[in-house]
Amino acid sequence: MIIREAKQKDWDAIWPIFHEVVSAGDTYAYETTTDKDQARKIWLDSPRKTYVFEESGEIRATYYLKTNQAGPGEHVCNCGYMVSSAARGQGLATSMCEHSQKVAQALGYRAMQFNFVASSNEGAVRLWEKLGFETVGRLPNAFKHPVEGYVDALVMFKHFVE
Amino acid sequence: MIIREAKQKDWDAIWPIFHEVVSAGDTYAYETTTDKDQARKIWLDSPRKTYVFEESGEIRATYYLKTNQAGPGEHVCNCGYMVSSAARGQGLATSMCEHSQKVAQALGYRAMQFNFVASSNEGAVRLWEKLGFETVGRLPNAFKHPVEGYVDALVMFKHFVE
Numbered sequence: 342m343i344i345r346e347a348k349q350k351d352w353d354a355i356w357p358i359f360h361e362v363v364s365a366g367d368t369y370a371y372e373t374t375t376d377k378d379q380a381r382k383i384w385l386d387s388p389r390k391t392y393v394f395e396e397s398g399e400i401r402a403t404y405y406l407k408t409n410q411a412g413p414g415e416h417v418c419n420c421g422y423m424v425s426s427a428a429r430g431q432g433l434a435t436s437m438c439e440h441s442q443k444v445a446q447a448l449g450y451r452a453m454q455f456n457f458v459a460s461s462n463e464g465a466v467r468l469w470e471k472l473g474f475e476t477v478g479r480l481p482n483a484f485k486h487p488v489e490g491y492v493d494a495l496v497m498f499k500h501f502v503e
Numbered sequence: 504m505i506i507r508e509a510k511q512k513d514w515d516a517i518w519p520i521f522h523e524v525v526s527a528g529d530t531y532a533y534e535t536t537t538d539k540d541q542a543r544k545i546w547l548d549s550p551r552k553t554y555v556f557e558e559s560g561e562i563r564a565t566y567y568l569k570t571n572q573a574g575p576g577e578h579v580c581n582c583g584y585m586v587s588s589a590a591r592g593q594g595l596a597t598s599m600c601e602h603s604q605k606v607a608q609a610l611g612y613r614a615m616q617f618n619f620v621a622s623s624n625e626g627a628v629r630l631w632e633k634l635g636f637e638t639v640g641r642l643p644n645a646f647k648h649p650v651e652g653y654v655d656a657l658v659m660f661k662h663f664v665e
Contacts, residue, residue, distance in 0.1 A: 478640020
């Protein structure tokens with residue numbers, strides 16, 4: 342597995358992963374109808390860093406890292422992770438989260454925050470907890486799940502420096 | 504006091520309020536060095552609505568309203584409020600928050616969320632509580648205050664519809 346920063350020319354390979362995850366509407370706070378150009382701005386152009394996990398020349402997973410809040414909040418970063426459906430169950434989310442924490446610390450961030458984890462996404466919540474994240478907020482009915490309806494969204498946080 | 508939507512030509516009058524508040528670095532998660540053009544994008548161009556409170560032809564206070572999270576989160580809005588130093592202590596923050604809640608409900612939002620209230624800003628925290636907001640999250644040391652150093656930031660939330 343090669344882990345490297347994404348380039349513009351990777352977008353054609355990243356887009357199907359983004360589209361599959363986002364159009365399902367059950368994990369990310371993006372419009373489910375986000376098109377390929379809008380998605381490139383969100384995932385590749387706006388973040389501070391975007392990485393891809395590549396195996397046998399195919400992109401299996403991707404994540405972004407950005408500053409979560411500017412100015413007085415700029416010491417805390419935020420990340421988002423996506424795994425292609427074909428590559429799930431292989432620990433790629435764990436690998437990405439661990440990689441992103443190293444990158445974040447190398448960039449000088451003191452903490453990482455996830456702003457909007459659907460509480461219905463129990464696998465993700467358990468995984469982030471296992472990787473050292475703590476639930477520091479619960480936004481009541483803030484996430485509209487396509488099947489479960491309004492569910493709470495969680496704010497999860499991990500300090501690198503106390 | 505006239506309450507009306509802001510127009511582009513109001514920016515020269517809004518900017519000194521924005522600059523005064525943001526350059527202090529003790530309340531908003533914007534770069535303290537944000538310049539006039541960047542600030543116009545943040546406060547006037549990007550939000551869904553921006554309002555001004557005008558008295559004797561002078562703009563005393565301003566707020567924005569925007570969708571807090573897209574897609575599955577788009578039923579929750581976010582607002583930010585600023586009062587010129589000359590007009591503080593007259594209840595303008597209360598008036599703006601009440602006005603914004605009415606606008607939010609008219610636009611169909613089900614709730615309002617403040618993402619990043621510096622816990623050191625005790626007057627604001629008390630005011631939002633009085634106006635029906637609940638602290639639903641506490642981000643440890645997420646706000647770097649210019650005098651107090653790292654302090655917690657609060658996530659505050661109010662439902663219009665249960």
